Amino acid sequence: MSRTVGVALPVPRLGLLTYAVPDGVTIAPGARVSVPLGRRTVTGFVVALDPPLDAAMAASALKPILRVVDETPMVPPASIALARWAAEYYAAGPGETLTLTLPPVARGRDHAFKTERVATLTDAGREPTATAKATAKQRAALDALAAGGGAAPLAVLVARGISAAVVSALAAKGWATLTAATVDRDPLAGAAPAPAASPLAVTLTDEQQIALDRFVAMAREARFQVAVLHGVTGSGKTQVYLRLADAVRRAGRRVLILVPEIALTPAMAALVRAAFGDQVAIQHSGLSAGERHDQWHRIRRGDVSVVVGTRSAVFAPIEDLGLVIVDEEHDTSYKQDESPRYHGRDVAVVRAQQAGALVVLGSATPSLETFQHASTGRYTLVTLTKRVLDRPLASVRVVDMREVFAAEGPDAVLSPALREALAARLADGEQSVVLLNRRGYAAAYFCRACAASLECPHCSITLTVHRAARRAECHYCDYGRPLPPACPACGGEFLDYRGVGTERIEAEVQAAVPAARVARVDRDTTRRKGAIDAVLRRFGARELDVLVGTQMIAKGHDFPEVTLVGVVSADIGLGVADFRAAERTFQLLTQVVGRAGRGSRPGEAIIQTLYPRHYGVALAARQDYAAFFEAELGYRKAMHYPPMLSLVNLVVRASSAAIAMRDAIQLARALRLGRPPFEVLGPAAAPLPRLRGDYRVQVILKGTKRTAMRQAVERALAQYPALARRTTVDVDPLTML
DNA sequence: AGCACGCCGACT
């Protein structure tokens, strides 16, 4: 019996604390315990039994555990190991990452489980002679119950026109019983109907079959391996995933499928549901707390063999894991942009390693990190070079906007080529997608007299114009204001827009093709739950002709009738001072071009740009991943950027620029102490020097020895606790903001 | 994260 336990508490950066275990109490790792912390009582996780005590601790009196919350461990040992790894790797507290393994806590009253009244036929109810005197309605109810295997939820009966009163009558006559049962809410209820045929019955192309056979053979080895599925857009990666998942499931091991975003999840979830029925659990942030709770417990109980979810599902309590699939592994939404700043794909690889499982990283545009490992042989590369049914990739035209500006003036938004193509598609009854990766009407509202723009009072950023709402909004904090009638700086009355956003594009498209039914998909139009689903469904049902949107529409969706994709300003993003700008642009363009021509008719893409020769644009137009990878890797080598080495980004916040700089200098000095095996760059003002009222200064670590970098950061921050509280640590940052 | 302590500005 253990005398002490190491407990992880949900407190940022707090390490394990040791508590005494009262006599006669037994505790297993993974169980939650209620413990005193300062003057409050909190719930933590037992992660270690009888941990080694340091001298100071051994001498002092440990506080005892107040209560054991779980008789049986809340999370399996594998989840603890994974969370502890993530805590260390991402310089977070163990409690922070362990929290990720739990379902969201229901607030207030316990809405955790939904109970439902279920009617069940009794023996008498099944006996035709006993029920001979049933009325017509009662007979209908008895038949419905019999058809449902002898039992059915009351709600289902009511939906079929059988009133609750009739069911009560059956109960009164002893022909049926009514019981309250706990049911799992179905997060797919009301979602797009599942395809009629099982996705597992689809005939694979030769390439798909070869890829599948390869993966199945690897999975059969039941050891940690990483495979990369590099398949061009429309090559049918999903079918390979599903068949592979089925094979692993049949072999008795479980499967985790990660997908990038909530907007994408319903489609994938519906497919997986069609393939595996009630063997699937879904986890993503769009579910209500109650739904997530139900799904989490189905997983924890081992009721399902396949789990589909977004980033946080990587911590789901799955045992006997044999396969992890990371769909669209290059997608930046796998990286959490708040602490703990983990990368779902990277955690997935470690999870597979700890479980002895196969992990498949799939993408049409693999990240540099992933493809680099594939090309050195550390990961196994499997390629799909052809689209299913031999459909051609879209033909691409790059439009040099400088020529358009020269011909039509500087206010041109849609090029003649794009306008004409949109009109032609409409005339042919085909659908189009127009992408611009910036929402709002205009990027700025500026004064023609003094050139001042409306700016956020809390962030170093110009306010975005939302014209329909007649407001200017900050896209980094919650500040917003009505559009002023005159310049707030000089009183000038000639205010104008600069830069375009999706709201403007929607209007321009409507003006160019007045007869078209146009809808917009961006964060502004899809805030409401289910809104994005509704628009995508209308588009899928051909009730819309043109979809205008941000990168939300570039991902994953399969609309066979789309034959034209327009990209309004391919350069957004290239201007950002970020070493991944070219990679992101290439990925976005390649993905969105891949939306065209997925049906029987060939697709076309029109890319408008100011830099037609930029390699990120030109190679995406050619859809030449190999050439892009070579060019980009050359750049990363020359500039000493990932994947050649690793980065840690430290951002120090303070109430004044001077204090932020002073503290960052102190931090950098501590990090440079003792000739460390890595570079310390800065301090320098962060790319966003002010954010939400804070002044920000950054220090960047660059090197190949990640462990040394992390340890140095831990040491430096431990030395200055006040500074640590105001410093964010981002290991393997995706952006330097 | 909370919660307490402590040191500087605007109020009954």
Added chain:
DNA sequence: GTCGGCGTGCTC
């Protein structure tokens, strides 16, 4: 004169 702002320290 205090009330209370947030900056800092601490949690087995």
